[in-house]
Amino acid sequence: MAAGGGLSRSERKAAERVRRLREEQQRERLRQVSRILRKAAAERSAEEGRLLAESADLVTELQGRSRRREGLKRRLEEVCDDPEELRNKVRELAGAVRNAKFLVVYTGAGISTAASIPDYRGPNGVWTLLQKGRSVSAADLSEAEPTLTHMSITRLHEQKLVQHVVSQNCDGLHLRSGLPRTAISELHGNMYIEVSSLTGMQGLSAREAPLTVPSCSQVCTSCIPNREYVRTFDVTERTALHRHQTGRACHKCGTQLRDTIVHFGERGTLGQPLNWEAATEAASRADTILCLGSSLKVLKKYPRLWCMTKPPSRRPKLYIVNLQWTPKDDWAALKLHGKCDDVMQLLMGELGLEIPLYNRWQDPIFSLATPLRAGEEGSHSRKSLCRSREESPAGEPRGAPHSSASIRGGWFGRGCAKRAKRKKAA
Secondary structure (H helix, E strand, C coil): CCCCCCCCCCHHHHHHHHHHHHHHHHHHHHHHHHHHHHCCHHHHHHHHHHHHCCHHHHHHHHHHHHHHHHHHHHHHHHCCHHHHHHHHHHHHHHHHHHHHCCEEEEHHHCCCCHHHCCCCCCCHHHHHHHHHCCCCCCCCCHHHCCCHHHHHHHHHHHHHCCCCCEEEECCCHHHCCCCHHHHEEEECCCEEEEEEEECCCCCCCCCCEEEEHHHHHHHECCCCCCCCCCCCCCCCCCCCCCCCCCEEEEECCEEEEEEEECCCCCCEEECCCHHHHHHHHHHHCCCEEEECCCCCCHHEEEEHCCCCCCCCCCEEEEEEEECCCCCCCCHEEEEECCHHHHHHHHHHHHHHHHHHHHHHCCCCCHHEECCCCCCCCCHHCCCCCCCCCCCCCCCCCCCCCHHHCCCEEEEEEEHHHHHHHHHHHH
């Protein structure tokens, strides 16, 4: 015993050795019990049975862990309804669409997979692959076109069966399908739009404002009203989390333009194209919500989109189309396990509506786009959209190669990688 009643150095070291020995014995016991539990009951020896009886707490803990793992695996599995069951569910959904007084559609990455744009949490999704330490293959977004689901939603809006669309997607395909700007809230931004960056932050407090993802636009937030620049190329080449300047300047005030992306961990405060005011207004008026291709793991965090201040009996009826589990499944009036294009094709047939074909010559982005000024041609290396696949974009020689590095946007997969770095550092 050291002077003053404390332990001497040798006593502290001896106590530490005893503690470590006990921990190692506990870990070894845990490994033994785990090995025994993996055996069938009939294959366990009498000695193994006694060890399990003496380690009841460890058995309970390990069985609980196993149940949680299995539950998580089941949630990641993609489940498909059989064709007859899916048709019956679509008939029920068609009745809900016809009878809805105010229908709002929430869309996620699953509606764009048919355009060869990967989703996030599917078996081959961006987050899934990055969390497994695998690389994400590049997708040429200039080749992506609105899918059958995008075109169906546009037709439903034309027929006044859908009043508003709230999208988490950054790919700009809702805009390119012909859906009016006023009818879309692109909560996570648009990769084709850039804006001026000093003002124009409006609408929601930091707590209420959600994470968003971009489409192809730049905005000047210094100009009042905000000056928005729609481009025919992905403006996010130089941008990343907390770094949004695109390298171009407002034609009017000279302020640096920024993208409209809201990365994971950021708050979306731009008025457009996020359009949160319209999204919350639509949610408050909705009597029916149709969720297409979204895991809802992000959208669930926005109470205003789910009318959580209303009593359950007055909240909108919820219909979900997704292959995987979502955290809102228990709230849904109906869950359809199917691919979005398959479900929408059946739904449009039930409603007796023709699905319009996408026509690149009539793509609204070409009439909305602001051309680059002289001297700005070298401000990006992204491949631009063309009205025809044979046409070469202005300033680009026909057949000009594009590096694979120029294919992915600054928003693509960055949030997951950032989280992994932080976790590793911690």
